[in-house]
Amino acid sequence: MPTVLDEAILLRRFPYSESSLVARVFSRRHGKIGLLARGAHRPKSRFYCVLDHFDTLELEWRHQPGRELMELRGGDVKTRRAVIATDLETYRAGAVACELVDLACPAGQREQGTWERLSRCLDELSSGERPAWEAAVAFELGFLEEHGICPALELCASCGGAAPPPDPREERACFSASCGGRLCQRCSDEARDSGRRVGTMPLDVLTAASQLLRRRPEGERITPLDAPLLVRLKDFVERFIDHHLEVRAKARGEFLAADDRNTRAALRAQELSR
Ligand SMILES: [Zn+2]
Secondary structure: OOEEEEEEEEEEEEEEOOOEEEEEEEEOOOEEEEEEEOOOOOOOOOOOOOOOEOOEEEEEEEOOOOOOOEEEEEEEEEEOOHHHHHOHHHHHHHHHHHHHHHHHOOEOOOOHHHHHHHHHHHHHHHHOOOOHHHHHHHHHHHHHHHOOOOOEOOEOOOOOOEOOOOOOOOOEEEEEOOOOEEEOHHHHHHHHHOOOOOEEEEHHHHHHHHHHHHOOOOOOOOOOOOHHHHHHHHHHHHHHHHHHOOOOOOOOHHHHHOOOOOOHHHHHHHHHHO
């Protein structure tokens, strides 16, 4: 039975029998896979303290493609990011990123782009070089783009033309998650006529999302987003993902239980409370 060696990030782990562990990991070259770590709970096990969240691991397993669980043979920590779990918001941001991969990536499929984005996000969370939620939201937008479901942020999702605010006195563009994002007035009317849900989205949120996505990954100085805008950006991205995912993700459930933070009424309330 051939064994393979690959880098991996833990997505979820469950106890299995008395002393073993099942780990679902996202690996660099083999995508999302399930591993059985026999005896992992025994202090003398070679996996003891290896299978932790947010670290980049180096794992060796018996490769049996198509199997739901493959046997873990060896493991080591390549990049330790234990610091992520020491701050609640940073931990939550990391959990949201890992959970998205767990829920939305098909098993056994190599996804190089997603691997790089997830590693970068965890590095940023670990180094604290940008606000935790900015790193997580940037990852999520990149993930959506990687999978061809990123919302249209600048042009009309439907006709590809310009999509200026329908009311020039108001900085809001037509937006529909089910139509793929921002819309021009004409396409928004058509979508409404065909029974789709169309609303509006503040321009500052769309612009911030677009900038976060276009930012060059390495080297560029990052100016943190203004905190209230970051919360609204997170609201926008989480709701869009929630619309597209079939299952409600646990890590983002509490945040999404609140009312939409980008409606006119919510924005007015935020203005008043400042
Ligand atoms: Zn259009």
